[in-house]
Amino acid sequence: MLSYQILSTIRLGIKSLLLHKLRSGLTMLGIIFGVCSVIAMLAIGEGASYEAQEAIKKLGSNNILVRSLKPPEASRQQGGGGPGPRGLSLKYGLTYADAARLQQTIPGVKYVVPMRIIRENVRFGRNEVPCQVIGTLPVYTEVTQVDVLRGRFLTDLDELYKNNVCVITAGLARRLFPTEDPMQHSVKIDAFYYRVVGIIQETGKAEQRTQTGPMEGQPLDNNAYIPLSTSRTRFGEVLIRRMAGSIEAEEVQLHQVTVQMEDTAAVQTADPQIRTLLKRFHDQNDYELIVPLELLRQAEATKRRFNIVLGSIAAISLLVGGIGIMNIMLANVTERTREIGVRRALGAKRRDITLQFLVETVVLSVGGGLIGVAVGMLTPVVVSMATDMKTIVTLWSVLVAFGISGAVGIIFGLYPARAAALLDPIEALRHE
Amino acid sequence: MNSVASLPASHPTPAASPAGAGDGRPIIELQAIHKIYALGEEAQVHALRGVDLAITAGSYLAIMGPSGSGKSTLLNLLGCLDRPTAGRYYLGGEDVSQMNDDQLSEVRGRRIGFIFQSYNLIPQLSVLENIQVPLLYQGLDLRAYEDRCVELARLVGLGDRLHHRPNQLSGGQQQRVAIARSLVNDPLMILADEPTGNLDSKTGAEVLDLIDRLNHQGKTIVLVTHDDRVASRAHRVIHMRDGLIDREVINRTAPSVPTPAHA
Numbered sequence A: 001m002l003s004y005q006i007l008s009t010i011r012l013g014i015k016s017l018l019l020h021k022l023r024s025g026l027t028m029l030g031i032i033f034g035v036c037s038v039i040a041m042l043a044i045g046e047g048a049s050y051e052a053q054e055a056i057k058k059l060g061s062n063n064i065l066v067r068s069l070k071p072p073e074a075s076r077q078q079g080g081g082g083p084g085p086r087g088l089s090l091k092y093g094l095t096y097a098d099a100a101r102l103q104q105t106i107p108g109v110k111y112v113v114p115m116r117i118i119r120e121n122v123r124f125g126r127n128e129v130p131c132q133v134i135g136t137l138p139v140y141t142e143v144t145q146v147d148v149l150r151g152r153f154l155t156d157l158d159e160l161y162k163n164n165v166c167v168i169t170a171g172l173a174r175r176l177f178p179t180e181d182p183m184q185h186s187v188k189i190d191a192f193y194y195r196v197v198g199i200i201q202e203t204g205k206a207e208q209r210t211q212t213g214p215m216e217g218q219p220l221d222n223n224a225y226i227p228l229s230t231s232r233t234r235f236g237e238v239l240i241r242r243m244a245g246s247i248e249a250e251e252v253q254l255h256q257v258t259v260q261m262e263d264t265a266a267v268q269t270a271d272p273q274i275r276t277l278l279k280r281f282h283d284q285n286d287y288e289l290i291v292p293l294e295l296l297r298q299a300e301a302t303k304r305r306f307n308i309v310l311g312s313i314a315a316i317s318l319l320v321g322g323i324g325i326m327n328i329m330l331a332n333v334t335e336r337t338r339e340i341g342v343r344r345a346l347g348a349k350r351r352d353i354t355l356q357f358l359v360e361t362v363v364l365s366v367g368g369g370l371i372g373v374a375v376g377m378l379t380p381v382v383v384s385m386a387t388d389m390k391t392i393v394t395l396w397s398v399l400v401a402f403g404i405s406g407a408v409g410i411i412f413g414l415y416p417a418r419a420a421a422l423l424d425p426i427e428a429l430r431h432e
Numbered sequence B: 001m002n003s004v005a006s007l008p009a010s011h012p013t014p015a016a017s018p019a020g021a022g023d024g025r026p027i028i029e030l031q032a033i034h035k036i037y038a039l040g041e042e043a044q045v046h047a048l049r050g051v052d053l054a055i056t057a058g059s060y061l062a063i064m065g066p067s068g069s070g071k072s073t074l075l076n077l078l079g080c081l082d083r084p085t086a087g088r089y090y091l092g093g094e095d096v097s098q099m100n101d102d103q104l105s106e107v108r109g110r111r112i113g114f115i116f117q118s119y120n121l122i123p124q125l126s127v128l129e130n131i132q133v134p135l136l137y138q139g140l141d142l143r144a145y146e147d148r149c150v151e152l153a154r155l156v157g158l159g160d161r162l163h164h165r166p167n168q169l170s171g172g173q174q175q176r177v178a179i180a181r182s183l184v185n186d187p188l189m190i191l192a193d194e195p196t197g198n199l200d201s202k203t204g205a206e207v208l209d210l211i212d213r214l215n216h217q218g219k220t221i222v223l224v225t226h227d228d229r230v231a232s233r234a235h236r237v238i239h240m241r242d243g244l245i246d247r248e249v250i251n252r253t254a255p256s257v258p259t260p261a262h263a
Helices: A002-018 A021-059 A072-080 A096-105 A156-160 A170-176 A228-235 A264-281 A292-335 A337-345 A350-387 A395-421 A425-430 B071-078 B101-111 B127-136 B142-155 B171-183 B201-216
Strands: A063-068 A109-124 A127-136 A146-151 A165-169 A186-189 A192-202 A223-227 A238-243 A246-251 A256-261 A287-290 B026-038 B044-056 B060-064 B086-091 B112-115 B189-193 B220-224 B236-241 B244-250
Touching (some): A002 A350, A021 A292, A021 A395, A109 A170, A156 A228, A165 A170, A165 A186, A170 A192, A264 A292, A292 A337, A292 A350, A337 A425, A337 B101, A350 A395, A350 B101, B026 B071, B044 B220, B044 B244, B060 B071, B071 B189, B101 B112, B127 B142, B127 B171, B171 B189, B189 B201, B201 B220
Parallel strands (some): B060 B236
Antiparallel strands (some): A063 A256, A109 A127, A109 A256, A146 A192, A165 A223, B026 B086
């Protein structure tokens, strides 16, 4: 009975709104845009932070990355070209001793994986692919997730005998050996030949990752791994890079050391310890610490802040939409004063009139909300297709946006509805 | 529903008239009704200065008078759209002069049928839905009353236009929808405010014939008009002047049996 009356009131509300289709449509637009923008923006934000978090997680939340950094003073001196200060090569970064000290001193360390990363072209026959030649230890596989597709990864014996062997990534294998089996061949890096002993695949979409920023030196799809000892003997300690006519010589022992801790709790205690330890042996600021766990926390904090900003924008746009609705409903009340008078004369109580106009407002805002949800869920899909950005529409954002649109209808509908109900029936009937 | 003491049926009133066509028991009784409008700090308009009036069931009453005579105010009070400043108004034995807004709405919805000069149909509703409006506010399930509403539409000659909108109908047709609407709650009294004011004389006559027929079937009609010819159809004509009933004419020549409607 009651539901029947509410239903017929809603039907009446829709009928009254359809009387002014354009006006109702335009009014709804405010809410549609508000709801749509909330859902779409949150979806894009959610997608972006999800990607960032995935990338950080890939670094390993138990890991601490220590990376060599060209000290800012040195790069200024190098500005003039020439091979470093006073003709000497520029010496900076982490040393083999650092790696050993980290392993021995810091409690809770599980593995310490040193890496030398050299940019060099890898050649096979006429194929030449620029890639990162990474000199590292066999424990590398413990710290980074890799799938050995064929053959094997580096072994302790390779390290011990400074073997000229390499393990290449699947992507590199595809580019270098389009037609042949890489396992039968050797590739040429710089002046030496290395036998391919294994093909590995980095898990995840490694190919899309950038080579700069915090992800630098991380497994890309164009990597060749060789034993650390081989890297030291074949490339030497001084790395000479020729670029645009000038020669740049640097002496960097290790580009990166990945320290894997027992668990995430150990990461927190080890972080300051590692900083203190390194500070003692480095008189210049030529390294940086990357703590993925910390980054993850920061990413989450950023996301929270981002959500607050988006929430405020959304709230404002819905507020504007609500004011639009209120404006139209007030005009509606004035225009339909006569109708209100007639209804009152025919027995409508004040609350019947209040309900009628409130229902109309809610129909407007909830209708707008529904359309907004539909458009808002569609927009991220389009954005994803057009820009390769990942988007995630969360259920709560849809519910919140829709809920707010309903609430806006009630809040901004109350005043016009009340104004309609308080009209004097005699005056209303006489209204032209 | 209402705790106000009901009026004894035999309550004598000065204005009681023997001209009623019903059983002589007044269903509407005004006692010393005053209505004062406050215009500002000091200014007041004394619109009604102690009106006494009794209307028996089944009577056909016309109220006439120049503008400013208190005619409209009286109509508003009779229609329970307003409350008197002083005096008593008994409608069907209930004292409605002290009721609050919700109670008055209830009384309007149940006991009074309104016919307006400008029809006042609700534009977004069909003929049938317009007829149903008074039932809506009594919390009734309209589906149960649909047959009755269709019957009423047929009675006023619009049985074939149930789903038309008011703007698809002529003035006379709209007014007939309004008459059907005024009947749907089976009211004690039908209040008609210049029902033919917006109609040409031919359609006006048709509408008046319809009202005559309703009276003949026992409905109590109160009609406000400027037009002597309209008033001449009533059994009893009240002339208002300066907030009082100036004179009252019992119309013996009014046709006791109305001419059949042409529609």
